[in-house]
Amino acid sequence: MKPTSRERHITLKHILIDSQRMIGIKFYPDKVLDALIKTLDHPRWSEQYGLILIKNTPKNLQDIFEKFKGVAWINVQHFFTNRPVFAGNSLLSVDEYRKRPIKAGFRQCPEAFYQKLEIRKYSLNTARVYIGMFERFINHYRTVENLLELGEQEIINYLQSLVLEGKSDSYINQSINAIKFYYEVVLEMPNRFYRVERPFKKESLPKVISKESVLRMIALCPNIKHRCIIALLYSSGLRRAELLNLKISDIDSERMTIRVSQGKGKKDRVSLLSKRLLEDLRQYYRIWKPVTYLFEGPDGGQYSATSVVKIIARAAKRAKISQRVTPHMLRHSFATHLLEAGTDLRYIQALLGHSSTRTTEVYTHIAVNGLSRIQNPLDLD
Incomplete structure:
Protein backbone atom coordinates (compact mmCIF):
# COMPACT_ATOMS: atom_id res chain seq x y z
CA MET A 1 0.00 0.00 0.00
CA LYS A 2 1.34 3.42 -0.95
CA PRO A 3 1.75 5.97 1.85
CA THR A 4 -0.69 8.90 1.78
CA SER A 5 0.08 12.59 2.28
CA ARG A 6 -0.97 12.17 5.92
CA GLU A 7 1.52 9.37 6.42
CA ARG A 8 4.37 11.13 4.61
CA HIS A 9 6.18 13.79 6.58
CA ILE A 10 9.47 15.69 6.55
CA THR A 11 11.20 17.52 9.40
CA LEU A 12 13.19 20.72 8.92
CA LYS A 13 16.22 21.52 11.08
CA HIS A 14 18.85 24.23 11.27
CA ILE A 15 22.40 23.18 10.40
CA LEU A 16 25.51 25.36 10.24
CA ILE A 17 28.43 24.17 8.09
CA ASP A 18 31.51 26.34 7.61
CA SER A 19 29.58 29.39 8.86
CA GLN A 20 26.89 28.81 6.22
CA ARG A 21 23.28 28.34 7.31
CA MET A 22 21.69 25.23 5.84
CA ILE A 23 18.26 23.62 5.96
CA GLY A 24 18.42 20.02 7.12
CA ILE A 25 15.62 17.77 5.81
CA LYS A 26 14.82 14.54 7.59
CA PHE A 27 12.39 11.97 6.16
CA TYR A 28 11.78 8.27 5.82
CA PRO A 29 12.76 6.83 2.39
CA ASP A 30 9.89 7.15 -0.06
CA LYS A 31 9.92 7.31 -3.88
CA VAL A 32 7.66 10.38 -4.02
CA LEU A 33 9.69 12.27 -1.41
CA ASP A 34 12.98 11.21 -3.05
CA ALA A 35 11.81 12.60 -6.37
CA LEU A 36 10.73 15.93 -4.85
CA ILE A 37 13.96 16.29 -2.90
CA LYS A 38 15.93 16.02 -6.14
CA THR A 39 14.06 19.03 -7.55
CA LEU A 40 15.32 21.31 -4.75
CA ASP A 41 18.33 23.62 -5.14
CA HIS A 42 21.49 21.46 -5.05
CA PRO A 43 20.48 18.97 -2.33
CA ARG A 44 23.25 16.89 -0.80
CA TRP A 45 23.39 14.13 1.77
CA SER A 46 25.25 14.72 5.04
CA GLU A 47 26.59 11.55 6.62
CA GLN A 48 27.49 13.50 9.78
CA TYR A 49 23.94 14.71 10.46
CA GLY A 50 21.97 12.05 8.62
CA LEU A 51 20.06 14.75 6.73
CA ILE A 52 19.58 16.15 3.24
CA LEU A 53 21.07 19.66 3.16
CA ILE A 54 20.24 22.70 1.04
CA LYS A 55 21.19 26.35 1.52
CA ASN A 56 19.02 28.22 4.01
CA THR A 57 17.53 30.99 1.86
CA PRO A 58 13.97 32.39 1.78
CA LYS A 59 13.55 31.07 -1.76
CA ASN A 60 14.64 27.53 -0.85
CA LEU A 61 12.37 27.51 2.21
CA GLN A 62 9.45 28.67 0.07
CA ASP A 63 10.24 25.96 -2.50
CA ILE A 64 9.97 23.29 0.20
CA PHE A 65 6.52 24.47 1.26
CA GLU A 66 5.28 24.73 -2.32
CA LYS A 67 6.64 21.40 -3.55
CA PHE A 68 5.59 19.31 -0.55
CA LYS A 69 2.18 20.93 -0.07
CA GLY A 70 -0.51 18.23 -0.17
CA VAL A 71 2.16 15.54 -0.52
CA ALA A 72 3.68 15.45 2.96
CA TRP A 73 3.19 17.06 6.34
CA ILE A 74 6.07 19.46 7.10
CA ASN A 75 7.23 19.43 10.73
CA VAL A 76 8.69 22.88 11.55
CA GLN A 77 8.68 22.72 15.37
CA HIS A 78 12.50 22.61 15.35
CA PHE A 79 12.77 25.36 12.76
CA PHE A 80 10.67 28.40 13.65
CA THR A 81 10.85 30.45 16.83
CA ASN A 82 7.36 30.62 18.28
CA ARG A 83 7.92 31.23 22.00
CA PRO A 84 5.60 34.00 23.23
CA VAL A 85 6.85 37.37 24.39
CA PHE A 86 6.79 37.73 28.17
CA ALA A 87 3.77 40.03 28.22
CA GLY A 88 3.60 40.16 32.01
CA ASN A 89 6.98 41.79 32.51
CA SER A 90 7.41 45.53 32.71
CA LEU A 91 9.41 47.34 30.00
CA LEU A 92 13.02 46.24 30.06
CA SER A 93 15.98 48.39 29.06
CA VAL A 94 19.54 47.11 29.13
CA ASP A 95 21.08 50.52 28.40
CA GLU A 96 23.27 50.18 31.49
CA TYR A 97 25.05 47.32 29.71
CA ARG A 98 25.17 49.07 26.34
CA LYS A 99 26.70 52.25 27.78
CA ARG A 100 29.03 50.77 30.40
CA PRO A 101 32.76 51.41 29.96
CA ILE A 102 34.43 48.43 28.32
CA LYS A 103 38.04 47.45 28.99
CA ALA A 104 40.36 47.20 26.01
CA GLY A 105 40.17 43.77 24.43
CA PHE A 106 36.89 42.84 26.14
CA ARG A 107 34.20 41.55 23.82
CA GLN A 108 30.69 42.89 24.42
CA CYS A 109 27.36 41.25 23.53
CA PRO A 110 26.16 42.10 20.01
CA GLU A 111 23.49 44.80 19.83
CA ALA A 112 21.00 42.24 18.49
CA PHE A 113 21.39 40.33 21.79
CA TYR A 114 20.32 43.40 23.81
CA GLN A 115 17.48 44.19 21.42
CA LYS A 116 16.00 40.70 21.61
CA LEU A 117 16.07 40.76 25.42
CA GLU A 118 14.16 44.05 25.34
CA ILE A 119 11.69 43.09 22.62
CA ARG A 120 10.79 39.82 24.30
CA LYS A 121 10.60 41.57 27.69
CA TYR A 122 12.78 39.17 29.64
CA SER A 123 13.06 39.97 33.35
CA LEU A 124 15.99 42.17 34.33
CA ASN A 125 17.46 39.36 36.43
CA THR A 126 17.39 36.94 33.47
CA ALA A 127 18.88 39.62 31.21
CA ARG A 128 21.79 40.14 33.63
CA VAL A 129 22.50 36.41 33.76
CA TYR A 130 22.31 35.94 29.98
CA ILE A 131 24.54 38.92 29.23
CA GLY A 132 27.17 37.89 31.78
CA MET A 133 27.20 34.25 30.73
CA PHE A 134 27.28 34.95 27.00
CA GLU A 135 30.05 37.54 27.31
CA ARG A 136 32.16 35.05 29.23
CA PHE A 137 31.62 32.55 26.41
CA ILE A 138 32.50 34.92 23.54
CA ASN A 139 35.56 36.22 25.41
CA HIS A 140 36.72 32.62 25.82
CA TYR A 141 36.86 32.61 21.98
CA ARG A 142 37.94 36.24 21.61
CA THR A 143 40.06 35.54 18.52
CA VAL A 144 37.07 34.16 16.59
CA GLU A 145 35.54 37.23 14.92
CA ASN A 146 32.49 35.62 13.35
CA LEU A 147 30.34 34.07 16.08
CA LEU A 148 28.71 31.79 13.50
CA GLU A 149 32.05 29.97 13.27
CA LEU A 150 31.53 28.70 16.81
CA GLY A 151 29.76 25.38 16.44
CA GLU A 152 28.71 22.55 18.71
CA GLN A 153 32.24 21.29 19.31
CA GLU A 154 33.45 24.72 20.48
CA ILE A 155 30.47 24.97 22.82
CA ILE A 156 31.12 21.49 24.20
CA ASN A 157 34.80 22.36 24.75
CA TYR A 158 33.81 25.55 26.57
CA LEU A 159 31.35 23.70 28.83
CA GLN A 160 34.04 21.13 29.57
CA SER A 161 36.33 23.97 30.70
CA LEU A 162 33.61 25.13 33.13
CA VAL A 163 33.37 21.61 34.55
CA LEU A 164 37.15 21.52 35.06
CA GLU A 165 36.92 24.88 36.86
CA GLY A 166 34.46 23.28 39.28
CA LYS A 167 31.44 25.35 38.22
CA SER A 168 28.09 24.14 39.55
CA ASP A 169 25.45 22.37 37.45
CA SER A 170 23.27 25.47 37.80
CA TYR A 171 26.06 27.70 36.45
CA ILE A 172 26.62 25.38 33.48
CA ASN A 173 22.89 25.24 32.70
CA GLN A 174 22.69 29.03 32.78
CA SER A 175 25.63 29.19 30.39
CA ILE A 176 23.89 26.82 27.98
CA ASN A 177 20.70 28.91 28.19
CA ALA A 178 22.60 32.11 27.37
CA ILE A 179 24.45 30.54 24.42
CA LYS A 180 21.27 28.95 23.04
CA PHE A 181 19.46 32.28 23.44
CA TYR A 182 21.88 33.94 21.02
CA TYR A 183 21.97 31.23 18.37
CA GLU A 184 18.41 29.98 18.62
CA VAL A 185 16.43 33.11 19.55
CA VAL A 186 18.51 36.09 18.40
CA LEU A 187 19.63 34.40 15.16
CA GLU A 188 16.32 32.50 14.95
CA MET A 189 17.84 29.05 14.53
CA PRO A 190 15.91 27.08 17.17
CA ASN A 191 17.11 23.69 18.36
CA ARG A 192 20.30 23.95 16.35
CA PHE A 193 22.54 22.30 18.92
CA TYR A 194 21.72 18.61 19.00
CA ARG A 195 24.83 17.25 20.75
CA VAL A 196 25.13 19.79 23.58
CA GLU A 197 24.14 17.88 26.71
CA ARG A 198 23.09 19.41 30.01
CA PRO A 199 24.30 18.12 33.38
CA PHE A 200 22.09 15.45 34.89
CA LYS A 201 19.47 17.11 37.07
CA LYS A 202 19.96 16.14 40.70
CA GLU A 203 16.80 14.86 42.29
CA SER A 204 17.06 16.40 45.75
CA LEU A 205 14.16 16.35 48.17
CA PRO A 206 12.77 19.60 49.59
CA LYS A 207 13.96 20.52 53.09
CA VAL A 208 11.20 21.09 55.62
CA ILE A 209 10.78 21.79 59.33
CA SER A 210 8.01 20.63 61.67
Missing part, protein backbone atom coordinates in the same frame (compact mmCIF):
# COMPACT_ATOMS: atom_id res chain seq x y z
CA LYS A 211 4.85 22.61 62.31
CA GLU A 212 5.93 22.95 65.95
CA SER A 213 9.18 24.57 64.84
CA VAL A 214 7.34 27.07 62.64
CA LEU A 215 4.95 27.98 65.47
CA ARG A 216 7.93 28.58 67.78
CA MET A 217 9.53 30.86 65.19
CA ILE A 218 6.33 32.91 65.01
CA ALA A 219 5.62 32.94 68.77
CA LEU A 220 9.14 34.02 69.75
CA CYS A 221 9.33 36.84 67.17
CA PRO A 222 8.97 40.17 69.06
CA ASN A 223 8.40 42.32 65.93
CA ILE A 224 4.82 42.25 64.59
CA LYS A 225 5.97 42.99 61.03
CA HIS A 226 8.52 40.18 61.09
CA ARG A 227 5.96 37.85 62.66
CA CYS A 228 3.52 38.51 59.83
CA ILE A 229 6.22 37.87 57.21
CA ILE A 230 7.10 34.47 58.68
CA ALA A 231 3.46 33.48 59.11
CA LEU A 232 2.51 34.52 55.56
CA LEU A 233 5.37 32.60 53.93
CA TYR A 234 4.30 29.47 55.81
CA SER A 235 0.49 29.73 55.95
CA SER A 236 0.05 30.72 52.29
CA GLY A 237 2.97 28.85 50.71
CA LEU A 238 4.37 32.01 49.14
CA ARG A 239 7.69 32.42 47.40
CA ARG A 240 9.82 35.27 48.74
CA ALA A 241 9.32 37.39 45.60
CA GLU A 242 5.55 36.81 45.78
CA LEU A 243 5.52 38.00 49.39
CA LEU A 244 7.40 41.18 48.47
CA ASN A 245 5.01 41.86 45.57
CA LEU A 246 1.89 41.59 47.74
CA LYS A 247 -0.25 44.71 47.86
CA ILE A 248 -2.75 45.63 50.54
CA SER A 249 -5.58 45.01 48.07
CA ASP A 250 -4.41 41.39 47.61
CA ILE A 251 -5.64 40.48 51.12
CA ASP A 252 -9.30 39.42 50.97
CA SER A 253 -10.53 39.04 54.56
CA GLU A 254 -14.10 38.25 53.48
CA ARG A 255 -13.16 35.22 51.39
CA MET A 256 -10.09 34.51 53.56
CA THR A 257 -7.84 34.35 50.52
CA ILE A 258 -4.67 35.99 49.23
CA ARG A 259 -4.31 36.94 45.58
CA VAL A 260 -0.86 36.21 44.18
CA SER A 261 -0.41 38.36 41.07
CA GLN A 262 2.13 37.44 38.40
CA GLY A 263 3.89 34.74 40.38
CA LYS A 264 6.52 32.46 38.87
CA GLY A 265 5.81 31.94 35.18
CA LYS A 266 3.73 35.15 35.20
CA LYS A 267 0.68 33.29 36.54
CA ASP A 268 -1.97 34.59 38.93
CA ARG A 269 -3.38 32.36 41.65
CA VAL A 270 -5.25 32.43 44.96
CA SER A 271 -3.91 31.01 48.22
CA LEU A 272 -5.13 30.64 51.80
CA LEU A 273 -5.36 33.38 54.44
CA SER A 274 -5.03 32.17 58.03
CA LYS A 275 -7.63 33.41 60.55
CA ARG A 276 -4.94 33.50 63.22
CA LEU A 277 -2.69 35.57 60.98
CA LEU A 278 -5.46 38.01 60.00
CA GLU A 279 -5.55 39.51 63.51
CA ASP A 280 -1.77 40.07 63.43
CA LEU A 281 -2.04 41.64 59.95
CA ARG A 282 -4.67 44.09 61.19
CA GLN A 283 -2.51 45.05 64.17
CA TYR A 284 0.52 45.41 61.89
CA TYR A 285 -1.46 47.64 59.50
CA ARG A 286 -2.56 49.96 62.32
CA ILE A 287 1.04 50.36 63.51
CA TRP A 288 3.02 50.52 60.24
CA LYS A 289 0.36 52.00 57.90
CA PRO A 290 1.77 50.69 54.58
CA VAL A 291 0.60 52.64 51.52
CA THR A 292 1.00 50.41 48.45
CA TYR A 293 2.84 47.18 49.21
CA LEU A 294 1.83 45.11 52.22
CA PHE A 295 5.44 45.17 53.39
CA GLU A 296 7.38 48.32 52.57
CA GLY A 297 10.93 49.49 53.16
CA PRO A 298 11.96 52.77 54.80
CA ASP A 299 11.56 54.64 51.49
CA GLY A 300 8.05 53.34 50.93
CA GLY A 301 9.06 50.96 48.15
CA GLN A 302 9.18 47.18 48.23
CA TYR A 303 10.68 45.51 51.27
CA SER A 304 14.19 44.12 50.87
CA ALA A 305 14.58 40.46 49.84
CA THR A 306 17.78 40.24 51.91
CA SER A 307 15.91 41.46 54.98
CA VAL A 308 13.41 38.59 54.66
CA VAL A 309 16.26 36.06 54.66
CA LYS A 310 17.74 37.65 57.80
CA ILE A 311 14.35 37.70 59.55
CA ILE A 312 13.89 33.96 58.95
CA ALA A 313 17.44 33.15 60.07
CA ARG A 314 17.09 35.13 63.32
CA ALA A 315 13.69 33.60 64.07
CA ALA A 316 15.07 30.08 63.55
CA LYS A 317 17.94 30.85 65.92
CA ARG A 318 15.52 32.10 68.60
CA ALA A 319 13.44 28.93 68.16
CA LYS A 320 16.62 26.85 68.63
CA ILE A 321 16.31 25.16 65.23
CA SER A 322 19.69 23.65 64.44
CA GLN A 323 19.37 23.55 60.64
CA ARG A 324 19.56 26.62 58.40
CA VAL A 325 16.03 27.79 57.61
CA THR A 326 15.25 29.74 54.42
CA PRO A 327 12.06 31.43 53.19
CA HIS A 328 11.54 28.66 50.63
CA MET A 329 11.71 26.01 53.37
CA LEU A 330 8.57 27.54 54.86
CA ARG A 331 6.83 27.10 51.50
CA HIS A 332 8.00 23.46 51.35
CA SER A 333 6.79 22.94 54.93
CA PHE A 334 3.37 24.43 54.04
CA ALA A 335 2.91 21.91 51.22
CA THR A 336 4.21 18.96 53.21
CA HIS A 337 2.05 19.67 56.27
CA LEU A 338 -1.07 20.06 54.09
CA LEU A 339 -0.32 16.71 52.46
CA GLU A 340 0.20 15.07 55.85
CA ALA A 341 -3.17 16.48 56.95
CA GLY A 342 -4.86 14.67 54.06
CA THR A 343 -5.28 17.57 51.60
CA ASP A 344 -5.72 16.43 47.99
CA LEU A 345 -2.55 16.83 45.95
CA ARG A 346 -4.43 18.74 43.24
CA TYR A 347 -5.47 21.44 45.74
CA ILE A 348 -1.88 21.75 46.94
CA GLN A 349 -0.76 22.06 43.33
CA ALA A 350 -3.18 24.96 42.80
CA LEU A 351 -2.16 26.69 46.05
CA LEU A 352 1.53 26.49 45.11
CA GLY A 353 0.96 27.56 41.51
CA HIS A 354 2.56 24.45 39.98
CA SER A 355 1.78 23.79 36.32
CA SER A 356 1.98 20.03 36.75
CA THR A 357 1.20 17.60 39.57
CA ARG A 358 4.60 16.01 38.86
CA THR A 359 6.24 19.01 40.53
CA THR A 360 3.96 18.74 43.54
CA GLU A 361 4.39 14.97 43.86
CA VAL A 362 7.88 15.47 45.31
CA TYR A 363 6.24 16.22 48.66
CA THR A 364 4.84 12.70 48.81
CA HIS A 365 8.43 11.51 49.31
CA ILE A 366 8.90 13.49 52.54
CA ALA A 367 5.42 13.39 54.10
CA VAL A 368 5.62 11.19 57.22
CA ASN A 369 1.92 10.53 57.88
CA GLY A 370 2.19 7.17 56.11
CA LEU A 371 5.57 6.33 57.68
CA SER A 372 4.18 6.78 61.19
CA ARG A 373 1.94 3.74 60.66
CA ILE A 374 4.92 1.51 59.84
CA GLN A 375 6.45 -0.23 62.81
CA ASN A 376 10.25 -0.03 62.91
CA PRO A 377 11.84 -3.52 62.75
CA LEU A 378 13.93 -2.68 65.84
CA ASP A 379 10.73 -2.20 67.82
CA LEU A 380 9.11 -5.45 66.68
CA ASP A 381 8.60 -8.06 69.40
